[in-house]
Amino acid sequence: MMRFPLALLILASATVGGLYAWARVRSAMPPEGSQLVLIEEAKHLVTPDMAESSRAMLDRPAPGFAKRATDGETHRLDEMLGGGPVLLTFIKKGCPCSEAAQSFFNQLHAAYPKVSMWGVIDQDLEKAKEWAGRFHVPYPLLVAPEEDLIHAYGVENSAYSILVGPRGRIAKHWPGYSEPMLRELGSLMAEMTASPEKPLDLADAPLELYTGCPYDL
Template sequence: MPHMNKRLCNGEFAPAFRVPDLQGDTVDTRNFRGRWLLLSFYRYASCPLCNLRVHKLSGLHAGWQTRGLDMLAVFQSPADKLRQYVGSQHLPFPLIPDPEQTLYQRYGVGHSWIGFLVAWGKRLPEIGRAVLREGYFPGSVEGGIHRIPADFLINPGGRIAEAHYGRDIGDHLPIARIEHQLANRSFS
């Protein structure tokens, strides 16, 4: 199991970072101060559940952006694999390749074989929909196949409003929790 830093908690300042995105543009999280930020950590670029989630978020992006929420998506895959798979969706928010998994470590995002196995029983209909209906066929796996996703909803002051560490490979921060935080507009 790779080294994992401690998990972050609600109320803590989100670790700042400055990295290139898939397009080669610099993403500096300090530039998002004054706005909400949904920072999501996914598995690998061809992960069917990850592609399904990213597709859902892309449909919510325009409405959320007008309400002051920006999004960033981090993958453990290199840029060429992101372009081949999830990047082919032409998403309205930046994708960040992190094959060295530096950001995963900074945010305490880990792995779990149990979480990998549980998802096959718990999320089989969702996996089937991602593959059969949406066409998100799994391809190459970069990084650990047992990577568990995580989401961080960061408030305009730079603090974590919601830290959600998934329990399985398809567990993300529920959309309803994001909506609740946006409606509440807590800046502390």
């Protein structure tokens, strides 16, 4: 006699539980018309070919340039090198890897002020200023909307960084960023400027070498 009411009670409980779970999932979903951005990690790992291309750039003369920057001035590589080593970081607007890497480059700038640091971005001056303000970039960004400077340095994707030694040759050419890479970069910046090595907070950096979104080649 009690089996039928008990079955109904179980069915009702399951239905209510299912509706509650659906409501929780629905509430966590983005509103209609918005986009949920997911980074596919495998697509952002540096490939062996990219790593080999970067190694091939080592000890080459760094291509000269004269580029306008977000500080309103036009800068030349030979003038930059007058103050010691130069670090170029490569940025693509809208690339999640560029955005994620920037906080680490900000740390390196604060730790090693004797290294002349410059970003290279594929945007015009106004958009470059917007990006720099959004991510609190403490050094100027060189604008390269035509991507000529990007290609001249053998850069395929954003989140590359290139260290140019005082003699004007490419000392290191990284096709992405990672915790070990950032520590190596910090050590080289300290060594090249005869500065004490500084601690860096790299807990959020990837352990494997990640690259960014591709430029238009």
